[in-house]
Amino acid sequence: MTMLLIRRFMLGATGAALALGGLSAPAYAQRDPAYEAARHAGVVGEKTDGYLGIAGAADASVRRMVEDINIKRRALYADKAQAAKATLEEYAITSGCLAIARTAPGEKYQAPDGAWQTRGAGAPLRDPRCP
């Protein structure tokens, strides 16, 4: 019983340490250079559903990176959606709207018809419901 309690305490302490570590890490981390390069090259693009997509010739490492980012995005959307009393899908779509609006010229994004577009100097083609 005591061992169990000690174990629980240790687990709790580890969790607290991890949480503190997360807080003390730079709050606004920047993109990984590989991710930045893939965006710039138009290999990956922003989809309307709020996730990253493969828009060009992507090798296995890029595909893995996209999957990894999308898993992280999904977890983040789920967390934030619950806090905002919205569904995961609603939150993801809203984020997709904004992520497309924030693409830099030359980067790829998905138009409402599903086709990949290259962001020009003007506003991107977006769903009429986007803010």
Added chain:
Amino acid sequence: MTSMKMTNPRPPAKTYPMGEFRKWTGAMVMLGSLGSGGCVTVKAPDAPIVIELNINIKQEVIYRLSGDAGNTIDENKDIF
């Protein structure tokens, strides 16, 4: 002997002749087929049909969430 009666007894069930109804339906069907030249034509649309998967998500929801989602993107620049 006194018989028990309800204050507002229901009238006996009525039957309507079937013939009248059938005649009118027949006339309507005839008129309908005359109007379209006797055959039904289905024309394919010229523009491709775009299936809107997220049609159930309302604009007001997106507007309500946009501020929050904007902050989320700002705070997680590594994955956006």
